[in-house]
Amino acid sequence: MSKMYYRELYCGSPVRFWAGLALLGSIVAIGLGAAFYMEHNGHWVTGMSNQIVWGLPHVFAIFLIVAASGALNVASIGSVFGGPLYKPLGRYSSLLAIGLLAGGLTVLVLDLGRPDRLIVAMTQYNFKSIFAWNVILYTGFFAIVGIYLWTMIDRTVNKYYLTAGFAAFFWRIALTTGTGSIFGFLVAREAYDAAIMAPMFVIMSFSYGLAFFIVTLIAAYIWGDREIGDFRLAKLKNLLGVFVGAVLYFTLAYHLTNLYITQHHGVERFILLDGGIYTQMFWIGQIFIGSIVPLFLIYSPAFEKSRWAIVAASIAVLIGGFFQMYVIVIGGQAYPMTLFPGKEIVESGFFDGQVASYVPTFPEAALGVAGIAVALTMVAIGARLFKVFPETLEDHT
């Protein structure tokens, strides 16, 4: 195997790089404007309410945060599990992980009622709160993955590469466990309150993170006029197939458990049968677009060598994952809490017993999309400043 050379991301012409960056920057600017509009007027201008307290921004934020830890997997396979084909991708994997987490956190923080009090969240901790733990897990992730990336780039600290790799791997598992536990530890709502949420989020992160990785890697190599070999992409593609299957398995286990428990029949009926938009998002979004289509594209012999099939499968995984997160976050809130088992709520002054309605607004969507743009901007700038991408990823290297 010949030596791997890394080089900063330079496009064929400066315009190509800067125009791309300007496009991302303008999406970020629109998102920031939307956040200012929502904060200035108050959350009543959004689709959120006292019934649906976490809306579209949370869907984007959690989706990106989950994907962030998953994006680090490629680096972990290279270092922790010693996969030589993955090792050259480790630097980019770490950079993407940092970018996605920053994007997700930007959305999460800007959707707070009081984003100006971020310092309070960083100085006042309630250690029984999984949210407080997440603040530590997120900031720690930046630090540990940053060091990990440093050990990969700087030869003088390369001796710490493996240690940093192991630390980052365990930290990322802890981080996604923490994110899943935000829902898993909620006793009040029937759609949550399940230990399976933590491992399910971990496996979801594997799938979304790798899909993000594949799409952005191919895009960056097209942008920078560099080559990627078919064999390496096939490896990534097969791994994605395994992860998509694993997410399906966890989804099945989650719903089967709920279907067995009579108390949870209501919420299952809501998600799987008569929940309207949530049922459609589950079956069409998560199961068809997010699972069946990518599995077909990945495993069908007809698309064995097709690069576009790999990209399409990854994008389908991302769309499906987004719908999955939407159903978990919003669907789980839309279904009314059971306050009085065995009783029907005839009247309520506060929408008890009713399926809550939620229609996302443009500013919420703009903020969410800006989170993706923040992630990609950081990746583009990071790849420009540091030697992150191998000069070529052709199979013979």
Place this chain on the structure above:
Amino acid sequence: MSNKCDQPNMNRRKLIGGAIAATGAMTIAPGVILHAASTTSEDSTGASSKHRWGMVIDSNKCAEGCSACVDACQSEHGLESHGRPETDAKWIRTVKLKDKATEHENRLVLMCQHCENPPCVDVCPTTASFKRADGIVLVDRHRCIGCRYCMMACPYKARSFVHETLSNQSINAPRGKGCVEACTLCVHRIDEGVMQTACQEACEKEGHAAILFGDLNDPNSEISKILKTSNSVQIRADLELNTGVRYLNL
């Protein structure tokens, strides 16, 4: 080399690094200064764990069509309606139930249940949600970051988020846009020695007397005597939260 090849200029890195550091400092500094300024000491005896304030609500006495307690709470705490019921704050609400099997109907009022083990306090990342020594569950509006995790965690849907800019606030209950709030058990009255909540007062005025406030820790209080002699229930007793609000005839 010509500019066409888009080659690196290493000075840019320094500029970007500097810009990131400056932005970070600008984000954190004002918060640190304000935070330091706000931590002043006060002479206060504070709440005592000798008491545990609570309520008992008699479902049979809660009259059809009456909303006196809700209206009283709104005016006591300056909770204005903006004509948007989905986002308007509501600290107390009426609920009418029908038994699915027997069709027996009940009416009751629901508010923060002031749990002994409140899930909202457990999940609050900044300790803004807290329980006083006397059992009252409150939100520190100076510490709440508006993450709404407590609203996700509350099994009673008792909390509201302030969705709009506030005006004409009541001195009884300072509120904050972008913060979460809920029934305070009229803590401003308790701290002044007035042992009657606004909802109870209104209910009694209407002649229903469905709401009784009192000290659950005092065996001689009326509320303790009623709870000792009557069959009361907690809503979602399965969660073992040991609520401070109990219901009769539910």
